[in-house]
Amino acid sequence: MHLRIYGMSFFDENKAYWGNTTTPIIGAGNDRLTARSVKIFADGALRTGGAALHEPYTDNPETNGFMRLDPDILFDYIPKFLRDGWQVNVHAIGDRANGIVLDAFEASLKGVNVTALRPRLEHAQIMTVEDMKRLGRLGVIASVQPTHAISDMWYAQDRLGPERVKLLYAFRSLIDNDARITLGSDFPVETMNPLSGFYAAITRVSPDGASPHGPGGWFPEQRLTRQEALRGMTIDAAYASFTERTLGSLEIGKRADYVVLSRDIMTIPASEILNTKVLITALDGEVVYQEDT
Numbered sequence: 001m002h003l004r005i006y007g008m009s010f011f012d013e014n015k016a017y018w019g020n021t022t023t024p025i026i027g028a029g030n031d032r033l034t035a036r037s038v039k040i041f042a043d044g045a046l047r048t049g050g051a052a053l054h055e056p057y058t059d060n061p062e063t064n065g066f067m068r069l070d071p072d073i074l075f076d077y078i079p080k081f082l083r084d085g086w087q088v089n090v091h092a093i094g095d096r097a098n099g100i101v102l103d104a105f106e107a108s109l110k111g112v113n114v115t116a117l118r119p120r121l122e123h124a125q126i127m128t129v130e131d132m133k134r135l136g137r138l139g140v141i142a143s144v145q146p147t148h149a150i151s152d153m154w155y156a157q158d159r160l161g162p163e164r165v166k167l168l169y170a171f172r173s174l175i176d177n178d179a180r181i182t183l184g185s186d187f188p189v190e191t192m193n194p195l196s197g198f199y200a201a202i203t204r205v206s207p208d209g210a211s212p213h214g215p216g217g218w219f220p221e222q223r224l225t226r227q228e229a230l231r232g233m234t235i236d237a238a239y240a241s242f243t244e245r246t247l248g249s250l251e252i253g254k255r256a257d258y259v260v261l262s263r264d265i266m267t268i269p270a271s272e273i274l275n276t277k278v279l280i281t282a283l284d285g286e287v288v289y290q291e292d293t
Helices: 071-083 095-108 129-138 146-152 156-160 171-176 194-203 226-233 235-240 270-275
Strands: 005-010 025-027 033-041 087-092 120-123 141-144 180-183 258-261 278-283 286-290
Touching (some): 071 095, 095 120, 129 171, 180 226, 194 226, 194 270
Parallel strands (some): 005 033, 120 141
Antiparallel strands (some): 258 278, 278 286
């Protein structure tokens, strides 16, 4: 298998609790398979009007979204899974959902070493400023997907209004509040090409260079630097999966997972990043992909 898989086990609130009867899989098959996390879904999606918001949707004031779980379930099961050695990753998109999940995390993390548990908010798309500060203070990881920003920017203000939209995909604000972030793709909802995520994070414009705010980017003050974006896809992603001692950077003693690109994405014009080709992919130092020449 020419992949490393970091899997999450789905949480079904209608089934019996399994965290104390199932053993997490860590580094099976020469570190190719790990499944030590549980995935909990707190709310729906912004695109469909299901993300749980504090205030009604601007374009549909009859609803403010919904929670997929009763908050009591989060307060009951999150500490159980953490106690039994599972990383807890909770899908939370709306500001109300993120606040409720942070309430449950805060209650569950009292008196414990958060670096040993590394709970994650999956998506963390819109948060109040107060919750961004709390995220940083608690040490909960924000697992975000930059390509969502350049997909959703075209309708986001209609859905949220001109003020609330400023808190959507506010990656710079998360970092400025000392939050840990990790970057992903959310494939198959978005493209799985990591270069697309890198490009979106540093430009906040569509592939053709456009945005609702012009070629400088949609809320350009929320752009990440190239180094921050690269870290978010490498060493910070390794931390989010408990593998920073063996993966995430090229160092003596770590596993030699790397790619060779046709261009230097740290220096070329941003408009050329999406034309960059992957020439070689190596896993444990073994070339598992090579572009035909």
